[in-house]
Structure formats: C-alpha cells, structure tokens
C-alpha cells in the first residue's frame with residue numbers, strides 16, 4: 455500500500471467547530487467520476503482535504519487520482535493492491551487520517567450519489583454530534599432515480615436492521631457520514647470484518663453501543679449517471695447474515711442483563 459506525500463497546508467485551520475477534516479472516497483473503477491466528485495468537494499468545502507482510496511482499479515482511476523493530487527496539496531491518494539471491499543478501503547483511509555492528526559473523517563461515494571454541496575450541512579451537524587449520517591429515510595431525505603428494487607432493498611435492509619438489532623438509525627446502510635476521530639479511536643476497527651455495504655451498519659452499531667451521539671441529517675441521494683454500482687448478491691448475503699447474528703447477540707445480551715443486571719446498551 456502506498457500513499458501520496460502531500461502535506462495538508464491550506465486546511466490547517468480546518469472546518470469551524472469540527473477541526474481538520476478528511477473526506478475519504480473509496481474507488482473501484484470510477485475513472486468517469488473521480489475528477490468531477492473531487493472538484494465538487496473542493497468547491498463545496500474548501501477547508502477539507504480529500505483522500506482517494508483506490509483498490510488498483512483496472513480502469514485507471516488510480517492514475518487520475520495521482521494527477522489530481524499532483525495539482526492540489528489538499529488531495530491525497532492511497533493506492534491499495536487490489537479489490538478488497540469498501541470496508542477495508544475505509545479502514546485503511548481512517549488509519550491514514552489518524553496518523554496525520556485529522557479531527558474528523560467523512561465517508562463519501564465517488565459516483566455523485568452523495569452531493570458534496572450538502573457536506574457543509576453535515577459538518578455543521580458534526581459540531582454537536584459524534585457521528586452524522588446523511589439519511590435518505592428521515593423527513594426531508596430523498597432518493598432520485600433509483601430503480602424500485604434498490605429502493606426496496608435499501609429500505610428493507612434498514613427496517614430489518616432496526617427490528618432485528620434494535621438499532622434506531624433509520625438509514626442503516628447510508629454511506630455519507632461524518633465520524634469524529636475520537637469515535638473511530640473507540641470502535642475496535644482492527645476487529646471489523648465486514649467487507650461490503652454491511653460495513654456501514656457495523657460501524658454505526660458499534661458507535662451506538664458505545665453510547666456516541668448519532669444524528670441523521672436528511673440528504674438527497676441521486677443514482678449514479680456514469681459507471682456501475684458494485685452491489686452484488688455476496689454483499690446482500692453478508693449483510694443479512696451479520697445483521698441476523700448481531701440481532702441474536704443483542705437479544706441474548708438483553709436477557710443476560712435482565713438476569714444478572716448490566717449497564718451497557720444492547721449488544
């Protein structure tokens with residue numbers, strides 16, 4: 455794994471009330487999207503830095519990312535050896551941010567589904583929260599142009615997660631988030647095994663069980679216009695199995711607490 459050597463400079467003051475912020479954008483075959491998304495982030499929130507975590511995309515996304523980083527000291531690249539899943543790319547990005555003293559990280563898809571123009575609103579919410587989730591499924595949240603099967607899958611996954619685990623977040627798989635660094639320091643990231651979109655549920659659930667303040671801010675999520683989603687049946691299966699197991703563990707924990715008297719949140 456290699457990283458670019460840019461030193462954060464203009465971002466030194468950071469985002470008011472939040473501090474130095476790094477937007478981590480995981481990429482796999484996003485050559486048609488990466489320039490546009492990075493440019494939009496830089497315009498929408500000039501104080502934040504960007505890290506592109508690329509899994510050696512065969513379409514040359516990594517080379518484009520290098521070009522962007524060479525032209526702007528606030529853009530960085532983490533080259534990873536091959537496709538290892540969204541979760542692993544984010545964890546590597548979080549480690550990169552921690553080593554360089556960032557105060558918060560943002561998760562954002564590369565394909566434009568998460569509008570960078572909404573980032574200041576998420577960061578503002580981050581002044582009074584530990585975790586901010588850009589949510590499609592709270593009042594004011596919207597989805598544009600998603601096929602019905604994705605809508606059903608996403609809403610169904612969040613609903614199942616709430617029911618099975620007692621996890622109150624409405625958009626459990628949301629991928630547009632802000633984590634304050636002290637939260638990530640507590641989440642035992644070295645034990646996170648979720649690879650696909652289940653990673654989002656995993657981290658949120660960990661933060662919830664630690665008692666961190668999680669807020670959901672409505673966003674408008676738009677279906678990508680270029681490139682392809684990496685959604686697969688493996689990703690769906692992983693989420694289904696893990697949520698079912700976590701739910702069972704949470705119920706078992708509740709029973710044990712009822713019998714023995716414990717203090718932690720479910721799980």
Ligand SMILES: Nc1nc2c(ncn2[C@@H]2O[C@H](COP(=O)(O)OP(=O)(O)O[C@H]3O[C@H](CO)[C@@H](O)[C@H](O)[C@@H]3O)[C@@H](O)[C@H]2O)c(=O)[nH]1
Nearest residue numbers: 480481482507509538539540543563564629651683684685
């Ligand atoms: N580095 C790396 N990046 C990946 C990998 N798989 C996916 N990505 C990147 O992760 C982002 C999301 O992947 P998509 O394939 O575009 O996801 P989606 O189906 O459109 O979106 C849904 O799942 C996302 C994952 O949490 C959610 O973020 C999003 O809100 C939505 O629900 C994109 O930037 C994509 O390039 C991987 O193995 N490695």
